[in-house]
Amino acid sequence: xxxxxxxxxxxxxxATASRVLAGKGGAHRISEATVAAVTQAAEKSGFRHSHLxxxxxxxxxxxxxxxVPDVSNPFFAAIAREITLAAExxxxxxxxxxxxxxxxxxxxxxxxLRDRRIEGLVVCPAGLKQDHFTAAQDAGLPLVVVDRGFxxxxxxxxxxxxxxxxRALAQVLLKAGHRHIGVLQGRPGTLANDERLAAFKATLxxxxxxxxxxxxxxxxxxxxxxRTAAAALLRERPAITALFALSNQIALGAxxxxxELGRVVPRDLSLATFDDLPHAExxxxxxxxxxxxxxxLGRRAAELLLARIAGEAKPRTRLxxxxxxxxxxxxxxxxxxxxxx
Amino acid sequence: xxxxxxxxxxxxxxATASRVLAGKGGAHRISEATVAAVTQAAEKSGFRHSHLxxxxxxxxxxxxxxxVPDVSNPFFAAIAREITLAAExxxxxxxxxxxxxxxxxxxxxxxxLRDRRIEGLVVCPAGLKQDHFTAAQDAGLPLVVVDRGFxxxxxxxxxxxxxxxxRALAQVLLKAGHRHIGVLQGRPGTLANDERLAAFKATLxxxxxxxxxxxxxxxxxxxxxxRTAAAALLRERPAITALFALSNQIALGAxxxxxELGRVVPRDLSLATFDDLPHAExxxxxxxxxxxxxxxLGRRAAELLLARIAGEAKPRTRLxxxxxxxxxxxxxxxxxxxxxx
DNA sequence: ATGAAAGCGCTAACAA
DNA sequence: TTGTTAGCGCTTTCAT
Numbered sequence: 001x002x003x004x005x006x007x008x009x010x011x012x013x014x015a016t017a018s019r020v021l022a023g024k025g026g027a028h029r030i031s032e033a034t035v036a037a038v039t040q041a042a043e044k045s046g047f048r049h050s051h052l053x054x055x056x057x058x059x060x061x062x063x064x065x066x067x068v069p070d071v072s073n074p075f076f077a078a079i080a081r082e083i084t085l086a087a088e089x090x091x092x093x094x095x096x097x098x099x100x101x102x103x104x105x106x107x108x109x110x111x112x113l114r115d116r117r118i119e120g121l122v123v124c125p126a127g128l129k130q131d132h133f134t135a136a137q138d139a140g141l142p143l144v145v146v147d148r149g150f151x152x153x154x155x156x157x158x159x160x161x162x163x164x165x166x167r168a169l170a171q172v173l174l175k176a177g178h179r180h181i182g183v184l185q186g187r188p189g190t191l192a193n194d195e196r197l198a199a200f201k202a203t204l205x206x207x208x209x210x211x212x213x214x215x216x217x218x219x220x221x222x223x224x225x226x227r228t229a230a231a232a233l234l235r236e237r238p239a240i241t242a243l244f245a246l247s248n249q250i251a252l253g254a255x256x257x258x259x260e261l262g263r264v265v266p267r268d269l270s271l272a273t274f275d276d277l278p279h280a281e282x283x284x285x286x287x288x289x290x291x292x293x294x295x296x297l298g299r300r301a302a303e304l305l306l307a308r309i310a311g312e313a314k315p316r317t318r319l320x321x322x323x324x325x326x327x328x329x330x331x332x333x334x335x336x337x338x339x340x341x
Numbered sequence: 342x343x344x345x346x347x348x349x350x351x352x353x354x355x356a357t358a359s360r361v362l363a364g365k366g367g368a369h370r371i372s373e374a375t376v377a378a379v380t381q382a383a384e385k386s387g388f389r390h391s392h393l394x395x396x397x398x399x400x401x402x403x404x405x406x407x408x409v410p411d412v413s414n415p416f417f418a419a420i421a422r423e424i425t426l427a428a429e430x431x432x433x434x435x436x437x438x439x440x441x442x443x444x445x446x447x448x449x450x451x452x453x454l455r456d457r458r459i460e461g462l463v464v465c466p467a468g469l470k471q472d473h474f475t476a477a478q479d480a481g482l483p484l485v486v487v488d489r490g491f492x493x494x495x496x497x498x499x500x501x502x503x504x505x506x507x508r509a510l511a512q513v514l515l516k517a518g519h520r521h522i523g524v525l526q527g528r529p530g531t532l533a534n535d536e537r538l539a540a541f542k543a544t545l546x547x548x549x550x551x552x553x554x555x556x557x558x559x560x561x562x563x564x565x566x567x568r569t570a571a572a573a574l575l576r577e578r579p580a581i582t583a584l585f586a587l588s589n590q591i592a593l594g595a596x597x598x599x600x601e602l603g604r605v606v607p608r609d610l611s612l613a614t615f616d617d618l619p620h621a622e623x624x625x626x627x628x629x630x631x632x633x634x635x636x637x638l639g640r641r642a643a644e645l646l647l648a649r650i651a652g653e654a655k656p657r658t659r660l661x662x663x664x665x666x667x668x669x670x671x672x673x674x675x676x677x678x679x680x681x682x
Numbered sequence: 683a684t685g686a687a688a689g690c691g692c693t694a695a696c697a698a
Numbered sequence: 699t700t701g702t703t704a705g706c707g708c709t710t711t712c713a714t
Contacts, residue, residue: 002691013701018693029699046480051456052397053691056706061393066437071425072636077418084412084439093453096407096437098425112434115392139387252620279593279618284625295413343707354685359709370683394707397690 001047010034010041017042021049055117064092064305065113065121069101075275075294076124079146082298083122083305090306092119103127110136120305124148128189130155142308146301149191149319156308158301158320162192162274163199165290165324169244169272170203172288172326177334178242178270179209182233184254186221186246193221196246196274215240218250226253234261234269241335242270248277251287266333276327286329296322342388351375351382358383362390396458405433405646406454406462410442416616416635417465420487423639424463424646431647433460444468451477461646465489469530471496483649487642490532490660497649499642499661503533503615504540506631506665510585510613511544513629513667518675519583519611520550523574525595527562527587534562537587537615556581559591567594575602575610582611582676589616592628607674617668627670637663 007017012034019028020038041047055061064087068076084094095113099106106126110133113121120142123133130150137143137155149157173181183200186193201211215237218229226245230253234240245251251273255265263269265285276291277283300320308314348358353375360369361379382388396402405428409417425435436454440447447467451474454462461483464474471491478484478496490498514522524541527534542552556578559570567586571594575581586592592614596606604610606626617632618624641661649655 003693004691014691015693015702016700019700022693031699034699046476048452049456050397050458050691051453052393052402052458053706054693056391056393056397056690056708057692057694059706071422072415072419074413074415074418077415077421078413080418080437081412081439084437085441088438088450093457094437096421096425096435097429098422100426109429111389112392115390116434117391117393135387252623255623277620279624282593282596282625283620283623284627286625344709345707355708356686356710357684359707360684363709372683375683391707394690395709397692397706398708398710400690 001045002050003047006038006041006045006047009045010037012038021047061117061119062092063095063116063118064309065095065097065110065116065118065123067097067099067106067109067113067121067123069099069124069126071096071098075147075292078294079122079124079298079301082295083302086299086302086306092306099126101126103129107132114139114141120144120309122146122301122305125150142305144301144305144308146297147192151191151194154318156304156314156318156320157191158297158304158322159191160292160297160324161321162195162324165274165292165326166196166199166244167203168324168326169274169288169290170200170207172328172332173242173244173270173272174204174207174209176242176270176332179335180237180239181209181211181215181242181244182230182237182240183211183216184218184226184229184233184243184245184250185216186225186250187219190221193246200244218246221247221249223249223253223256226250227257228253230254230257231260234258234263240269242272242332245271245273248273248275248287248289251275251289252277266331268336270332270335272332274324280327280329285331288327288329288332290324290326292324293322342386343391344388347379347382347386347388350386351378353379362388402458402460403433404436404457404459405650406436406438406451406457406459406464408438408440408447408450408454408462408464410440410465410467412437412439416488416633419635420463420465420639420642423636424643427640427643427647433647440467442467444470448473455480455482461485461650463487463642463646466491483646485642485646485649487638488533492532492535495659497645497655497659497661498532499638499645499663500532501633501638501665502662503536503665506615506633506667507537507540507585508544509665509667510615510629510631511541511548513669513673514583514585514611514613515545515548515550517583517611517673521578521580521676522550522552522556522583522585523571523578523581524552524557525559525567525570525574525584525586525591526557527566527591528560534587541585559587562588562590564590564594564597567591568598569594571595571598572601575599575604583673584610584612586612586614589614589618589628589630592616592630593618607672609677611673611676613673615665621668621670626672629668629670629673631665631667633665634663 007014025035097109124147145155145157217233218225272288348355366376438450465488486496486498558574559566613629
């Protein structure tokens, strides 16, 4: 059902029908009879505006793209939700894409979204390259990177204060008396990984505790990586009394590895981690964690993107930091602590 | 940058440019020189097809709508992901909408998606009314309902085998020796709630165990409802030795309520629940649950939708069931069981 | 092997 | 108060 058809039914011109259905009846002093006729014709025929045609004409798609590495990951899902809600509130719709942690897919998806004439893009990069983002931005597309940023370049990025969280967790482990600590890292080269690692290492160093390169293992922010890396590390360096996992997935992998090796957390091994789990308080053991404010990440990203779409200039600070909250729970205890849970 | 502009740069007609960029150079025997000229012009100018224009012309938006009550809920996120991946594999993009469990918002969003000329819609309804879905379907929109279905009507629905799961959980509780059981229900009137409740009740009845109406409390699939309902029920009916929570959120609420009342699960209270939690094995206590195959729900929904879009007829069985798996963990123990964990 | 032109559904400038 | 028309960017039929 098209506007043309509605106009025919109502016996008016297509322009008049358009005006009425755009609610501009008043502004154009269209007679009540005409308004009624058009409205009725539209209702009876189940007419719906074609946003496609409207977009083509107006040059505004009212579409925002969101690209994340895994929609089903509650972390990204929470970010996607905040963006969706903020977008909907401003009349935008959200095109969601899942890059499956794959650089090539991500490029393809960004291309498709650009073809769809999205007016803005929020992305959590899957890879270490940013040229496809830069190209899009240079072509005039408002863009905000969230969570995983790039150390260089000029892409506006919303991310947690990784250094703050890592420092705080290091202090928790030091305070408990740990001196032999292992790190289960995520993907080296990523901002989150490197910032967390550097701050953690620096804090240990300040306290006179060494963190040899052999104690830093793992290569991805995944449960698998955490499990494998933790298992190998604990076998090779039995003196280690505490682990710092750089993500919740890694921490769960570490829990499994510890269970397999018969090491009870926190009695035989302490564990501190980044990222809260949905219900960490009910976990066994409850995890000490640097909890990111995920909804805030999403909200800030949405806010910045919508502002840029509205024509505001990019803020001067490229890296927008969201504070993290360290929550001390039972997974950290003094080394070699025995007995009572 | 438009096709027209590219054509100008390449010194050819807009039709030729279109053909070349559509990869139809061969079919139209376009000279290599022309192909090269157009390709270069397009590349240099960073030309991108306007999918909007293409859609308008072709009448195919290649868009699929997904409406869920809460994108950040891992359950819906997992479903959304499967649909997204399946859609992307077939060249469709996904418009994601979050109804915030609100009927009115849902209606509005469905309308917007229809305006965008989506070719199909997967929806997890927020409310109990289905007229807006029926209307869309009657207007020719392929539609699949997922998870929360309607008892009547003819909307194709993919949902878990709720009765199977509820029966199995009832048997687990009975086997453990429970005779005074409370049910923390979700939203009455929803298919999932009513099917789970009916099957649970019937299984108890078959075993000669009564489930009085006073023992069925709660009004939403939320942690808050679970907590409030559990607290009230346990206070009023201290004889109850086991609870059946109709969702994971409700179960978490129940855990909190139990903790507040000083009842230790499973020593003083057993708990069985529907829906697995992401890492239920590490929960304290690990929950006995009827685990839904969430990705399968999403995949089946996507599959059915894409088939309908491709013109296939609706399958004869309106309610497509995905089996659930009951996992027995430590949260269920014999009543009044004391001591060892 | 290439071009001209119609038309997808809509809006808005200009006319009347 | 209403209508006519151009045009958004593209594909495709029909010519040449």
